[in-house]
Amino acid sequence: MSSVTPSESAAGQLGAAALPIGVFHSGVGGLTVLRALREALPGESFVYLGDTARLPYGTKSPGTITRYALGAAGALVERGIKLLVVACNTVSAVAIDELQAALPGLPVVGVVEPGAQAAVLASGSGRIAVIGTESTIRGGAYTRAITALRPDAVVSGRACPLFVALAEEGWIEGPIPEAVAREYLTSLVADVDTLVLGCTHFPLLVGAIRRIVGPELAIVDSAATTAAAVASLLHLHGMLGPSAPPRCIMLATDGRERFARVGSGFLGLPLSAEAIEIVDL
Ligand code: DGL
Numbered sequence: 001m002s003s004v005t006p007s008e009s010a011a012g013q014l015g016a017a018a019l020p021i022g023v024f025h026s027g028v029g030g031l032t033v034l035r036a037l038r039e040a041l042p043g044e045s046f047v048y049l050g051d052t053a054r055l056p057y058g059t060k061s062p063g064t065i066t067r068y069a070l071g072a073a074g075a076l077v078e079r080g081i082k083l084l085v086v087a088c089n090t091v092s093a094v095a096i097d098e099l100q101a102a103l104p105g106l107p108v109v110g111v112v113e114p115g116a117q118a119a120v121l122a123s124g125s126g127r128i129a130v131i132g133t134e135s136t137i138r139g140g141a142y143t144r145a146i147t148a149l150r151p152d153a154v155v156s157g158r159a160c161p162l163f164v165a166l167a168e169e170g171w172i173e174g175p176i177p178e179a180v181a182r183e184y185l186t187s188l189v190a191d192v193d194t195l196v197l198g199c200t201h202f203p204l205l206v207g208a209i210r211r212i213v214g215p216e217l218a219i220v221d222s223a224a225t226t227a228a229a230v231a232s233l234l235h236l237h238g239m240l241g242p243s244a245p246p247r248c249i250m251l252a253t254d255g256r257e258r259f260a261r262v263g264s265g266f267l268g269l270p271l272s273a274e275a276i277e278i279v280d281l
Helices: 031-040 062-079 089-102 112-122 134-139 141-149 161-169 175-185 202-213 223-236 256-267
Strands: 021-025 046-050 083-086 127-132 154-159 194-197 218-220 248-252 276-278
Touching: 021 031, 021 062, 031 046, 031 223, 031 256, 046 062, 062 083, 062 089, 062 134, 083 089, 083 223, 089 112, 089 127, 089 134, 089 141, 112 127, 112 141, 112 194, 112 218, 112 223, 127 134, 127 141, 127 175, 134 141, 134 154, 141 154, 161 175, 161 202, 161 256, 175 202, 194 202, 202 218, 248 256, 256 276
Parallel strands: 021 046, 021 083, 046 248, 127 154, 127 194, 194 218, 248 276
Antiparallel strands: none
16 A cells, blocks of 8 residues: 655645646546546646545445545555545545645545535525435535535435446446436435435436436536636646646556446546556555
8 A cells, every 4th residue: 555645745846736636536436526627627637546446435434445545645646746636425525634634735625525515505495415325424524514514404315325336337327227216315305405416426327316306406416616626726826737738647446448438438538448557556
């Protein structure tokens, strides 16, 4: 496992603006966040790491998730990054403080707070439902982040682990995802006006989810608000990239063919298996 020391931290070094943004996820789900980042910041380069060998994180204990996240962050820092985006709700919910403490001087942006902001902006009544992995929901990070912004909000949550498997399989439309969505969501959304997709896999299933929850409910996820938060941090720190041709490097810990096949749908662009580098954490 790579360790992270302050001297390895890339931010603050001369020329940091030219470094790529590191994006980390347990697998391909964070490519939905990378997609929004690339749209918001077309001049930036990115290095994305999907820990496909150890996915799913969402069913694991906080200690294991934190250990995995520190190892993955260390691998990205060793390559040289100017900012780390934790494009995984599970890691953001469980290990963001440990990551920030391990990476002094490197801006670390998680997806939970931007997701909470999107929810509070979308909700009129303050009655908000959040869906995510077991770990994200169990830890209550979304409830804390939403009520910090809107103290009178009433937040309910439900773990929907089968959605991760369906998205990974590309099984995102038709009677099976709709049946799963009906089972998970019907009672959860009965009395709310906003549903937060608190897992980066779930935007792939938004069509099936929308058919079950109906047209009135606001459905939000954190991709666009995370991209906006990253853009304003880079601006604030004077670290927007130079106008060199941007690059996007893809790293995974296992299965480059599967990463390319499934990841293309998440990123909205074709990915070639040969372009994916396999790394050992
Ligand atoms: N997509 C991840 C998230 O945002 C969860 C996937 C996993 O269980 O590893 O929480």
